[in-house]
Amino acid sequence: MVSVRVNGKVESVDVPSDVPLLWVLREELGLTGTKFGCGKSLCGACTVHVDGRARRSCVTPVSAVEDREVTTIEGLLAPDGSLHAIQQIWVEENVAQCGYCQSGQIMSALALIIQVRGEVTDSDIDAVMSANLCRCGTYPRIRRAIHRTANWMKDELKSASKEGLDE
Amino acid sequence: MSKVTMIDRRSFLQLLGSGTGALVLGANATGCTGLNSQDLEDTFVRLGIFEPSLFLRIEPTGKILVASKYSEMGQGVLMGTATLMAEELEVSLDQIEVVQAHKSGFGMQLTGGSMSTAGLFLPVRRAGASAREMLRSAAAVKWGVRVEECIAKQGSIHHVDSAKHLPYGDLVSLAVVQPVPTDPPLKSTKDFSVIGKEGQRRVDALSKSTGSAIFGTDVQMVDKVCAYVLRSPVMGGRAETVFADTALKEPGVLDVVSFERGVAVLAKKYWQAKRAARLVEVNWTGGRVKGLNTADLADVARAYSKGPGSHRVKNVGNVEKVFEEEDTTSIELQYEYPYLSHATMEPQNCTVLMTADSAKVWVPTQAPTMVAMTIHGYFGIPKDRIEVEMTMLGGGFGRRACIDFVLEAAQLASLKPGVPIQVTWSREDDMTMGYYRPQGACRMAGVIDKDGDIIAVRSHLVSQLLFPEMGEQLDVAFPKLIPEKMRRKLAYAATGYLSNTSLMGLFEGGDLATCKYAFPNYRYEFSPIHVNVPVTAWRSVAHSYSTFIMETFIDHLTHIGGRDPLETKRQLLSEHPRYLAVLDAVVQNSDWGMPIEKGWGRGIAVSEFARSVVAQVVEAGIVNNQIVVRHVTCAVDCGLVINPDVVRAQIESGIIYGLSMMTEKIEFVDGVVQQRNFDGFPALRMHRTPEIKSILLPSDNKPTGIGEVALPPINAAVSNAIFTATGVRLTKMPLQDAWNEHVSDTLERVSKSGVTQ
Numbered sequence: 059m060v061s062v063r064v065n066g067k068v069e070s071v072d073v074p075s076d077v078p079l080l081w082v083l084r085e086e087l088g089l090t091g092t093k094f095g096c097g098k099s100l101c102g103a104c105t106v107h108v109d110g111r112a113r114r115s116c117v118t119p120v121s122a123v124e125d126r127e128v129t130t131i132e133g134l135l136a137p138d139g140s141l142h143a144i145q146q147i148w149v150e151e152n153v154a155q156c157g158y159c160q161s162g163q164i165m166s167a168l169a170l171i172i173q174v175r176g177e178v179t180d181s182d183i184d185a186v187m188s189a190n191l192c193r194c195g196t197y198p199r200i201r202r203a204i205h206r207t208a209n210w211m212k213d214e215l216k217s218a219s220k221e222g223l224d225e
Numbered sequence: 226m227s228k229v230t231m232i233d234r235r236s237f238l239q240l241l242g243s244g245t246g247a248l249v250l251g252a253n254a255t256g257c258t259g260l261n262s263q264d265l266e267d268t269f270v271r272l273g274i275f276e277p278s279l280f281l282r283i284e285p286t287g288k289i290l291v292a293s294k295y296s297e298m299g300q301g302v303l304m305g306t307a308t309l310m311a312e313e314l315e316v317s318l319d320q321i322e323v324v325q326a327h328k329s330g331f332g333m334q335l336t337g338g339s340m341s342t343a344g345l346f347l348p349v350r351r352a353g354a355s356a357r358e359m360l361r362s363a364a365a366v367k368w369g370v371r372v373e374e375c376i377a378k379q380g381s382i383h384h385v386d387s388a389k390h391l392p393y394g395d396l397v398s399l400a401v402v403q404p405v406p407t408d409p410p411l412k413s414t415k416d417f418s419v420i421g422k423e424g425q426r427r428v429d430a431l432s433k434s435t436g437s438a439i440f441g442t443d444v445q446m447v448d449k450v451c452a453y454v455l456r457s458p459v460m461g462g463r464a465e466t467v468f469a470d471t472a473l474k475e476p477g478v479l480d481v482v483s484f485e486r487g488v489a490v491l492a493k494k495y496w497q498a499k500r501a502a503r504l505v506e507v508n509w510t511g512g513r514v515k516g517l518n519t520a521d522l523a524d525v526a527r528a529y530s531k532g533p534g535s536h537r538v539k540n541v542g543n544v545e546k547v548f549e550e551e552d553t554t555s556i557e558l559q560y561e562y563p564y565l566s567h568a569t570m571e572p573q574n575c576t577v578l579m580t581a582d583s584a585k586v587w588v589p590t591q592a593p594t595m596v597a598m599t600i601h602g603y604f605g606i607p608k609d610r611i612e613v614e615m616t617m618l619g620g621g622f623g624r625r626a627c628i629d630f631v632l633e634a635a636q637l638a639s640l641k642p643g644v645p646i647q648v649t650w651s652r653e654d655d656m657t658m659g660y661y662r663p664q665g666a667c668r669m670a671g672v673i674d675k676d677g678d679i680i681a682v683r684s685h686l687v688s689q690l691l692f693p694e695m696g697e698q699l700d701v702a703f704p705k706l707i708p709e710k711m712r713r714k715l716a717y718a719a720t721g722y723l724s725n726t727s728l729m730g731l732f733e734g735g736d737l738a739t740c741k742y743a744f745p746n747y748r749y750e751f752s753p754i755h756v757n758v759p760v761t762a763w764r765s766v767a768h769s770y771s772t773f774i775m776e777t778f779i780d781h782l783t784h785i786g787g788r789d790p791l792e793t794k795r796q797l798l799s800e801h802p803r804y805l806a807v808l809d810a811v812v813q814n815s816d817w818g819m820p821i822e823k824g825w826g827r828g829i830a831v832s833e834f835a836r837s838v839v840a841q842v843v844e845a846g847i848v849n850n851q852i853v854v855r856h857v858t859c860a861v862d863c864g865l866v867i868n869p870d871v872v873r874a875q876i877e878s879g880i881i882y883g884l885s886m887m888t889e890k891i892e893f894v895d896g897v898v899q900q901r902n903f904d905g906f907p908a909l910r911m912h913r914t915p916e917i918k919s920i921l922l923p924s925d926n927k928p929t930g931i932g933e934v935a936l937p938p939i940n941a942a943v944s945n946a947i948f949t950a951t952g953v954r955l956t957k958m959p960l961q962d963a964w965n966e967h968v969s970d971t972l973e974r975v976s977k978s979g980v981t982q
């Protein structure tokens with residue numbers, strides 16, 4: 059038995075410790091939003107967050123995330139089912155084509171935006187997002203959507219710190 | 226066949242009953258017109274295998290549901306369908322839900338050739354308009370007024386002279402007893418309010434941004450069994466001996482089965498099957514491509530292309546005489562291109578549940594008809610006992626028009642009746658087991674006169690044919706349906722050549738035309754290569770190489786003749802206003818003709834695919850010996866634009882998929898594919914993606930294709946740009962390999978001359 063904490067819920071799964079997190083999410087927990095693309099950390103379709111950092115779940119043994127916080131694309135929705143800002147922007151920019159890689163794209167993008175507190179440059183996007191393959195070629199829209207989400211995050215941080223001052 | 230009826234092609238609309246109190250209309254729409262499918266369609270109609278391909282259902286609650294049998298693989302066909310329906314039905318996009326039809330019939334259903342949405346332009350609108358007219362008639366009856374006084378607006382029928390209005394749902398029960406109009410009035414272009422509108426969100430955007438869209442790999446059911454298939458390193462090889470005792474003891478493992486396609490480990494979970502597969506020992510024997518080396522194949526094709534071709538497909542003027550004329554310059558270039566994998570993001574997969582006399586298939590496919598017919602043909606299951614449920618497709622590009630992965634899952638399922646078997650390929654399977662875009666070579670020769678005018682062009686293409694392999698699939702699916710003669714015709718057409726009609730898609734005429742250059746003398750020859758590599762259509766089919774060849778060769782002749790490539794194109798295409806228009810548009814919207822810094826160059830190319838015309842200007846250069854493309858301007862005439870943002874997305878998509886060809890190749894060494902995953906098959910990524918500017922030419926003509934049209938000219942435009950930047954002509958794909966060879970040749974030359982010693 060391995061205990062994992064996924065999208066805020068503690069789950070016990072009966073799998074050997076070296077089973078990749080990807081298959082635990084998809085087959086043991088029914089979270090199929092995270093996709094299998096290459097199995098070798100080459101395409102990024104399986105990207106999830108582990109303690110807020112982007113990780114390729116296809117090469118991450120489930121034992122490596124024990125007692126750590128795993129977030130998948132399904133975990134981005136608010137409890138009332140409303141979209142995370144990055145998903146809303148992804149929809150508005152019509153980013154997805156076939157859509158298969160987009161969960162991974164969104165998770166990689168969000169980790170980057172959070173990590174640099176919204177101060178995202180084009181070269182950050184080049185460096186980080188080149189790990190996520192898209193055969194439909196949605197890259198120009200991903201770039202646009204990341205800049206928009208980054209601006210949203212900066213506004214959020216600004217208003218949060220303002221609220222902090224007001225208190 | 227139980228229901229052989231003559232179908233009148235014009236009777237495309239049928240009221241499908243109102244059992245649930247809903248208004249349900251079925252419409253016929255054949256969108257695949259890429260590969261002369263008219264012949265195919267006629268055959269299907271003659272045999273009476275016809276089923277509506279589109280369903281419109283308006284429920285008493287007001288819910289509007291459209292089911293389409295076209296496969297959504299990213300190209301936006303669901304969005305296109307919703308848009309066309311909303312326009313005529315007078316509702317907004319968010320009032321319509323579009324789903325992929327669950328059960329496929331046996332009408333010709335194939336998504337390909339970039340013509341789905343364009344082909345739906347009239348059928349969907351007619352279905353919507355018919356429903357609208359029936360709802361208006363219903364309101365007229367209800368209110369006792371003339372139908373002319375009843376106006377459809379925003380999901381309701383309004384009475385012009387009073388405040389009376391009723392939502393569609395309230396009129397459904399009356400509407401179903403109204404006659405179905407056979408020729409409903411369609412809105413005129415100037416009244417369109419949904420078609421052509423900017424700022425619309427794709428109908429599949431939400432599910433694809435939340436992880437909730439269901440692809441083939443996501444198909445879940447309680448009693449599902451997962452298969453991991455071990456395969457011969459040489460495709461088609463058979464397991465001679467299998468030792469599976471250890472694997473069978475692993476948790477979750479149900480069985481290990483040796484079958485035609487390999488050795489399948491069956492387990493409750495995919496991870497269990499995959500883990501256990503490591504413990505299975507197999508000795509492989511044989512294989513359809515045993516001993517094949519693509520380097521040897523390239524040598525043979527290259528050598529052969531220098532001689533005369535086995536098929537002379539076009540001969541205009543007197544080419545030989547021009548080549549002997551004095552005061553002229555003749556130029557020859559040698560072209561080569563490799564096998565390519567489609568490399569869809571979602572690996573091939575299929576789930577099949579089979580009993581003795583029924584089958585249900587869950588599959589991401591471009592060809593549901595082929596799927597159903599294959600199951601029928603191979604297993605003898607009655608046609609009306611086969612269900613095909615299409616999931617979302619994680620990319621298609623032609624790969625999912627093949628049925629190898631379906632047949633394989635069905636073979637396993639037939640061994641385990643009553644158990645749904647899901648086969649998911651590994652990335653390595655997907656890349657090494659076919660299908661591929663063919664490898665080939667082409668010798669181009671041209672003559673320019675002393676003024677620099679091109680006076681003759683001669684070409685000899687040596688390539689594997691596309692359809693013999695497709696023929697193998699078709700044999701199973703439609704044993705008697707496709708006559709040998711038509712199959713041969715399709716084979717040549719798909720490869721770029723129609724032999725018996727002296728029409729060659731590579732250069733002119735027909736749906737597969739790329740360009741329409743009016744040379745005074747030209748001769749085109751073709752020789753097929755017979756290799757046992759499974760090949761099939763790959764995004765833009767023959768155009769992925771033929772446009773590259775023609776557009777770079779013209780460019781080269783132009784430079785040698787001291788002429789301007791744009792002016793030469795304009796002159797040779799002066800009879801084709803759509804070509805001139807896209808060329809003008811791309812020049813006006815780019816920096817073509819402006820100075821550019823050293824080391825960078827601009828290239829231009831123009832082409833036609835799926836009846837759309839496209840021109841591109843590319844800015845490219847060499848940085849650290851890498852070809853870098855920094856900007857692409859692309860002008861497209863695809864007729865009337867249904868969804869501008871979908872069109873722009875497909876332009877970006879075609880260009881980026883095309884630019885991946887700068888580095889991609891599939892090679893065989895001793896029968897084994899060398900590129901096994903994305904590390905060996907470097908597709909374009911974010912950091913190498915250029916800025917792309919799309920220009921959509923305004924047009925009131927019938928919509929034409931978009932899904933593949935931006936791909937064909939891109940490598941030619943890059944090669945032309947690199948030529949202006951460096952003076953080096955790259956004629957081999959992948960272009961990066963060609964550049965690398967140029968660099969090593971140069972180093973060798975320099976080192977031999979002793980300069981660096």
